[in-house]
Amino acid sequence: MQTTTERIERPEDRFLAAFEVHAGHALNGNGPRMQALRREALTHFARLGFPERKAEAWKYTNIGRKLAHPYALGAPAPALTRDDLAPYAIPGLDAARAALVNGRFEPGLSSLDGLPEGVVVTGLAEAAGAHPELFERHFAHYADYRGEVFTALNTAFTRDGLFVYVPANTVVERPIHALSLLDTDADLFLQPRLLVVVERGAQVRLIESRHARTGTKTFTNGVTEIFVGPNAHVDLFTLQDEGDAAAQVASRYAYQEADSYLATSTITLSGDLVRNTQNYLPDAENCETHLRGLFLGRGTMHVDNHTLVDHAKPHCYSNELFKGILADRATGVFNGKVFVRPDAQQTNAYQENKTVLLSEAARMYAKPELEIYADDVKCSHGATTGRLDAEAMFYLRTRGLTDGQARRMLLLAFARDVIDEIAVEPLRAHLDRLIERRLP
Template sequence: MATAIITDILETLLKSSNTTSFPAIREKAKTLALEKGLPEIKEEEYKFTAIQRKLEKSITDFSTAKNISLTTAHIQDALPEGYEGDFLVFNNGRVDLELSKLSKQGYEATLLSSSASDLFGTIAKNEKDVFTAINTSGFEDGIHIQVKKNQKVEKPIHLLFFNQTNEGQVIPTRVLIEIEENAEASFLENSISLDETPYFFNQVVEVKAAQNSKSHYAKLQNESRQAVSVSNFETNIYRDAVFSHTVISLNGDMVRNNLSLNLLDSGVEGNMYGLYLLNGKTHVDNHTNVDHTKPNSDSNELYKGILADSSRGVFNGKIFVRQDAQKTNAFQQNNNILLSEDATINTKPQLEIWADDVKCSHGCTTGQLDEEALFYLQARGIAKDQAKGLLLFAFAGEILEHISDEPFKNHITNLVKERLGSNI
């Protein structure tokens, strides 16, 4: 049961939201959220991430943040140089169609409250994580992006989340993406803090990748140093579909990313890539889940971290191979470099296998920079700091290569080089 203070937090959020759609689903989610309360560190899934304590300390107003004044100048500043695709603007979690650019060539974008889809709430289950239930209860409206059957969306769709404390500090946002049979699309995401005020960003993204579809989702987290962020990203992937997800985490106070790939048929390929570059006291927790349910499917997962100062990283990756999932190929790896004695990494790769004809591997490494490689570069006239930056970028660059949109990749590459001191 939730403590009195957590009950107050939840009820304040739920009462302040202007919600009218999906009343039965919301009421059920509200009841569940109030029964469960926020996770405590005694719970295994949040063992190293004291998010309840962080929210109590950082957030003083648990009502939903009001709209902020956005202009086209904000949009242009947020878009990568040379970007030519469509974009969808979110104002403190709410969809702003007027500021968005939606060609709708090969796809439709509809407010969830107006959508005829019955997928909402069927992929991201409220029972799985209480923050999904809180989001379901409190978000005001979301977006349903539907990529049409046999269509290829040539340019990416960029989701821009503008966040700022404004008469409330909680920012719930909801996205439903449906990629129909034989369709192709890519999505980009960027969360932008307009100042350094503290807020709580609570996101749920549901994705259905239908038969023989191909899709990629790339995400940049570069928020306020006082931002608390929880993302629940759930995907259902069907026969012969390929889905890839890449997340780059650079800033925030406490960030929790829950990512699940449900491989629900044969011939599926699921890919998960992550990079976290942490300094100061930033805390980033990546929890991933891959569920192989049918034969002849592949999953690849590679997360890398570089941690400095008093930052903390957490990685918990789970791979499930069900009894029917023969001929599964599953790879999982987490590699970390610690640049400070005060930096901390907690890593736990896991495999649970009920099939006997599979190829599965997992592992993790944690260490410091290779001193021999550093000496080699210095011996060739490269200054120590620059040599260090070059080695770190070589370590991180493998993840960046999985971002397909060049302007977005270049933007992130510049941010990473600046952080690592590897510009030459």
């Protein structure tokens, strides 16, 4: 009998070893401040370690199983043409397009003409070099690389991604579409980063869509930072559709200054494991924050939405609505935290999570958490999980609709209040069609 002995290494060790090798290629690796930041982030990563199964924030999401896979850490850039990206375009959408392939900004596949003066949409690596002051003022200022292991890891390793800058009082009329595509023959671990800086009184609509043309196993550990300046107005629509073999942890940090408006919609249509960790900090008076989400799960898909709205200042409003449709053996997790700190009087904070389960084996774990330390506030939360209403199904069938037609109609209606809030008409129509096609 033969025995083979393997050194059991923790997934963390592979990253720690790779850090030295990759250091030279990393984002703006030559700048001393960035070098120091990356080293610091790596130290935090090593200290924090990947979440244990018992960790409360990861209770229902077995991320360890995904991390154990021996992904390649660097990706060659495939040579793609605009035609390769055509299938992922949004019909009828007039938008500036920034293309990212395997997390790398591709200027040749992007169409960024016609942006207002002063607006910057470019690769993150490029931006770090071309706009160092602006970049360093915001990069890693909102993302919690000291306390969140995936954010620490991304901060240590990120090489590229997208940088969007809208200067004060500039209105970007056409939406900006950040189209991300995975294209690889390898099992790949990617760490893209998105930094959005919208200054005082500026306005922009961002569409972020993520796709894959590969069946290999991928793990995307992405971080997004959004700075919304005073009286600025930002809409972000995220479409996650990377296919059945893609795992991702997407961490988003939004920081809002006074009188600002931020609305995000996170639509998850596919993925093997999807974890969205979203943190919103309206850190001044009179901020308005909307968080919307819709997820469709089938097969063994796992979708986990963790959100935090941290009301630190008075007179702010937040409204959160996450809806899910789960079929087969799919699982969903919703953990919505709302903090209302002692100073945050006159806060209005609402949260709702609704899920429809289409099979016996589908599971939803919903955990709303409201922590209120101010006494003059209006807050509410609700979570419901259930099946399609049998009486509604019967009503539709007595009007001639088949079981499938009736189900589809009710599910689309269920998703409607998330979809209808999407303020870009061609995107809304596109999502309507996509969702109708993808309904389990």
